[in-house]
Amino acid sequence: MLPLIKRKVGETMVRTMTIDDYDEVYALWMSIHGFGIRSIDDTKEGVEMFLKRNPTTSAVDVEDGKIVGAILCGHDGRRACLYHVCVSEKYRMHGIGKKMVEFCCEQLKKEKINKVCLNAFVTNTVGNKFWQKMGWTLRTDLNYYDFALNEDNLTIFNK
Known part of the structure; x- marks a missing residue:
């Protein structure tokens, strides 16, 4: 088990993510067991397009001069979605x-977005436990469908 890093109570180092953070964020994604990376969407070019469409809503947490947490967050003008929520x-x-x-939600409120969703893999026990503890609602009243417009955009999971 990795040693835990102590933080001062109430200390926060959360800020808006920029494309300059990409290399560190990508390294963080690659360090997390079971993390799913999209072969096209999660390239630097894909993330840059996402951040240009959503310049204020994604977040990173910086500790000791390095990024230790990240969230991609964007919206379509009506509903927002969180992607790749992770902490080292x-x-x-x-x-x-x-x-x-909380940072992402506050940014979304400033843009008059009233609802935010996310997808968590059923096998992601740590993530699902986190969302339940945060008070998010697991939807059982709908089916989630998607359709691949580009078959080359594969999800690859870290081992």
Whole structure:
């Protein structure tokens, strides 16, 4: 088990994500066991397009000069979605995920967005436990469908 990093109570280092953060964010994604990366959407070019469409709503948490948490957050003018919510394994259980989610939600409220959703893989026990603890509602009243417009945009999971 990785050692936990102590944080000062109430300390927050959450800020808006920019494309300059990409290399560190990508390295964070690659460090997390079971994390799913899209072969096209999660390239630097794909993330740059996403951030240009949503310049204020994504977040990173910086500790000791390095990014230890990240969320891609965007909206269509009506509903927002969180993607790739993650915290480095050794920085977990210190409120970083909660602070980043709160940051994103505050940014969305400024843009008059009233609802936010996310997808969590059923096998992601850590993530699902986090969302339940945060008070998010697991929807059982609808079916989720998607359709691949580009078959080359594959999800690859870290081992």
